[in-house]
């Protein structure tokens with residue numbers, strides 16, 4: 172194994188969190204920063220040639236190659252885990268920018284209660300109402316602690332939206348349920364496609380509080396505080412699962428790389444597949460990786476940031492033997508616990524008699540309501556909530572052809588074809604993004620059977636829905652149908668209900684847990700600065716730190732937490748290396 | 753998988769293609785007019801008989817009728833032939849390490865067979881499908897419409913109807929025309945919040961037309 176000259180900082184993974192940390196450190200310190208990224212480079216200009224549904228949205232050519240590495244899945248410890256052999260429920264990206272290249276850009280802040288989740292539930296309903304095996308936690312920080320960092324993250328990305336709570340004053344048209352914000356969104360809301368307008372009017376007339384989705388598909392040309400200019404969105408519709416060909420959607424390659432490539436204390440090393448974090452007792456010495464030719468390399472570093480996304484972060488800690496693996500039988504150990512996957516369902520598929528022109532849109536152009544995040548659960552059979560919304564992301568012909576109303580029974584042949592043609596541009600979805608509570612028996616460990624291409628064990632997910640999630644989805648589905656009726660749908664297909672966790676239905680790449688944040692080292696992996704409790708020169712960035720899944724999408728919060736960690740590293744750790752909490 | 757070295761061609765008559773299309777074959781465009789005689793498409797994976805059987809089955813899944821052209825006119829079988837010949841056909845997009853064990857449906861497809869193998873087995877189920885009468889064809893498809901093969905063929909038929917023409921299907925963009933999809937476009941900035949409830953149907957353009965230069969499809973780049 173070759174040993175390379177040491178660097179000050181090694182960052183594993185070049186996605187949103189890794190490159191945000193790299194940018195903070197590279198611009199505010201003189202440290203030598205190295206990012207090790209498994210995939211290849213991505214550039215805005217390549218994305219023009221990638222405007223092809225088949226190669227990029229179906230064959231998924233910018234995702235982590237599943238033939239090299241996947242995860243295994245079982246519903247409970249009693250079942251046998253098998254590999255997820257083809258992509259379905261989530262789509263991790265590879266290459267510079269990670270999933271941040273082909274994401275949709277929906278960029279909510281979490282609600283204040285999300286940070287005090289278990290206290291909030293117990294205060295409202297008593298401990299007896301917590302579902303069986305519930306492992307929901309409070310975060311060690313509050314919304315107010317994170318608020319300044321949310322603002323910095325929003326400015327970094329140029330998020331479009333409308334404030335609903337400006338320094339304590341409720342603002343109609345914004346999300347009036349949101350936590351208090353110090354400032355308005357950096358850019359105005361996205362334009363409103365037809366379906367979004369129908370949803371806004373319907374929810375408004377039903378007494379709900381519609382607001383424009385906060386969007387990283389920035390609505391107008393924008394220059395961020397780092398001086399990086401980006402174009403305004405053109406609503407081309409090749410957005411979710413695609414990189415933006417004009418750089419309007421905030422992506423690490425168009426938002427962070429322009430700053431980083433100008434720094435001579437920064438190096439991006441692609442084709443570097445990190446296999447181990449190398450530790451000696453409580454001190455991390457560096458990382459071991461396989462380069463693109465398969466050579467094993469040891470890269471010494473003073474400070475290591477693990478930023479390889481939820482599942483890879485967890486797996487790398489387990490493979491490296493850093494921290495005790497979680498054991499669901501005894502409840503001992505920490506690494507791998509609190510696995511959650513946002514409850515995301517097409518609550519109601521609507522069939523209209525009018526064309527939608529749904530090919531126009533953007534990954535985060537849409538309207539949402541937060542009312543179901545604030546339900547009174549006293550008489551309900553669940554305790555969680557979520558957002559109901561419609562997003563006009565730009566429908567793609569292969570993926571969307573064949574959606575027919577429930578009255579059509581066939582799935583091929585002339586009758587089906589006729590109905591599918593008629594309905595192709597007359598459908599719309601009311602979606603639900605719901606909270607996924609953490610449970611003691613939903614967790615991750617190393618699979619005893621299946622291996623990746625290099626021979627390391629795959630990560631094993633033990634994951635299933637519980638009655639709380641099933642009941643929540645049933646309740647919301649009824650509400651979504653009601654909204655659909657008011658929107659003028661002529662036929663409605665309600666969601667069939669959550670049964671068992673499915674690896675086959677895409678439900679968003681919003682997986683959390685495994686290396687959770689906490690106040691005590693006995694029951695968490697990282698402290699409130701994402702610093703590893705046992706190894707102070709190791710930080711673990713990303714949604715792997717989230718102790719449960721709040722209803723909204725994770726990225727803005729993951730980036731805000733990363734900036735907060737960077738401040739602590741720069742202002743305190745570098746002066747006095749050691750534990751920050 | 754050893755195949756006969758003999759080069760196979762699929763012969764398409766002007767009538768199958770409806771005489772209306774720009775048809776891209778191995779990067780060459782040809783317009784098929786009613787007066788043009790047959791066009792020979794070199795096959796990459798299927799034998800001619802196999803291609804005829806698959807084409808006939810795809811045409812029952814997505815038939816040409818009064819609601820518009822179908823799988824034959826779009827060149828679906830050419831699309832499938834190229835996909836199967838490519839790395840995709842060898843299962844490049846799947847985790848294929850053993851052991852292969854039967855799972856529950858929520859764990860997704862666990863079979864060992866590659867798309868190529870699924871088709872070769874499916875072709876046995878179809879038999880000389882293109883020689884059957886349409887009613888017999890439908891009856892045979894009904895017998896197998898819960899198989900992995902059928903589900904793959906149905907998926908590929910939709911892909912071949914609505915993919916960018918560079919992949920060999922959606923010839924002349926007839927699929928996109930039927931559903932009013934304009935293809936990749938740089939901007940809808942002026943239209944995205946207009947036309948509420950009224951059809952807005954820009955004329956379809958392929959990726960190569962939009963860019964003014966050819967783009968290499970994935971199936972031609974992978975090893």
Ligand SMILES: Cc1cc2nc3c(=O)[nH]c(=O)nc-3n(C[C@H](O)[C@H](O)[C@H](O)COP(=O)(O)OP(=O)(O)OC[C@H]3O[C@@H](n4cnc5c(N)ncnc54)[C@H](O)[C@@H]3O)c2cc1C
Nearest residue numbers: 184186187188209269270271275276277445479713724726
């Ligand atoms: C289709 C899609 C739509 C999405 N939409 C939204 C949305 O609307 N809103 C939202 O909030 N979020 C969305 N997301 C999720 C969002 O993309 C992720 O939350 C975000 O990118 C996570 O940032 P990260 O830095 O943790 O990981 P990533 O951005 O995924 O980066 C991780 C990087 O680490 C690299 N890596 C992994 N393992 C190794 C290794 N062993 N060695 C070296 N490098 C490694 C990967 O190649 C990757 O580049 C979406 C995701 C997808 C796929």
Ligand code: SF4
Nearest residue numbers: 404405407410415533
């Ligand atoms: S919809 Fe907008 S942000 Fe998305 S890819 Fe197109 S131009 Fe870029």
